[in-house]
Amino acid sequence: MSNLVRIDASALSQGSHSKALADLFEQTWRAKHPQGQVQHHDLSRLNLPHIDEAFIQAMYTAEQDRDIQQHQLLEQSTHFVNELKSADCLLISTPMYNFGIPSHLKTYIDMVTRVGETFRYGENGPEGLLKITQTVVIAASGGDYTQPPMDAMNFVTPYLKTVLGFNGIDSPHFIEAAGMAMGEEKQQQSLEQAKQTIQSILNQHDE
Template sequence: MATLLRIDSSASGDNSKSRQLADAFVAQWLAKNPEGQVVVRDVNANPLPHFTSETLGALFTPEEERTAEQKAIVAIGDELIDELEAADVVAVSAPIYNFSIPSTLKSYFDYVARAGRTFKYTEQGPVGLVNKDAYMFSASGSFLENTPYDHQLPYVKTFLNFIGLNVKDAFVAGGQALGEDGEKAFSSAKDRIAEAV
């Protein structure tokens, strides 16, 4: 049975355009995978602790020497990585907040980036270990894609590729604060999803 891991991060709930694009993708994916399972990781509804010196200290402490508090910290990342490794396909939805991703999604990235689990260092440079396909769904108030102000998509693609996720496509609805132009962009992104899945 195929498994799709959906990672949502918008704070706008059902009004979120990035979530609505992911909804359209999930519906199309389930139509092609009727026995498939969708696992939802909503980092807005269930935010992760920020990555701090305590987090780093726990990860770098040998397992047999960790305190109970350190074991609990490491367990957060273990659960997220297990969930990621178990999926066949990954869908990431994120709005653009202040030219980048929500901090809740950044925390998720910090926890799943673990040497020896999701990537490794080699003489030729880092190599991702997750090895599966991913799709990106994004929305912004103005049209930022392919401009110097778009720090979101390049960053997300770089990170996902770093841990071994191959970004097959990114669906972007810009101009969501600009009325009719934004509506057209959203509709166009949804149409592309229907064609791509």
């Protein structure tokens, strides 16, 4: 049985281009995996707490030495980590907010990037532990930050590529729906290209 973990980061409940494209991906994935399971988290609705000193101390305390409070502090984090460990496919959809990712996506990443769980330190430095077969990131932006010189202002793609790789996900597919606020023609062209890329990624994976 295949498992899809879907993470949405847009704060919009309606009219989100990144969520709409993620809907298309999920629908197509479900059609190809009728027995598959989907864990879906809309981060803007979860009100995740930012990590604090107590969380960090709990995270770096050996599991057998953690007290009840520390186990409770890590409970949601551990749930998210276990989802990722069992995932065959990871789907992240996010808008660009002020050139970066939304704060609740950063919080989620902070909660799941855990030494001994999603990465470890070895003789040659950090080693990612997540072995997810397929990872897709759908990123939407009002402007077009995919080409020079504007790409220098894009901190969504390089950050996510870096942190995913740090956790063991080395070859994520990035689908960038750029120019959502640059007029209807640009918007439709970008969305159509994104939809075609989604279909191509899923078809290639099944070959």
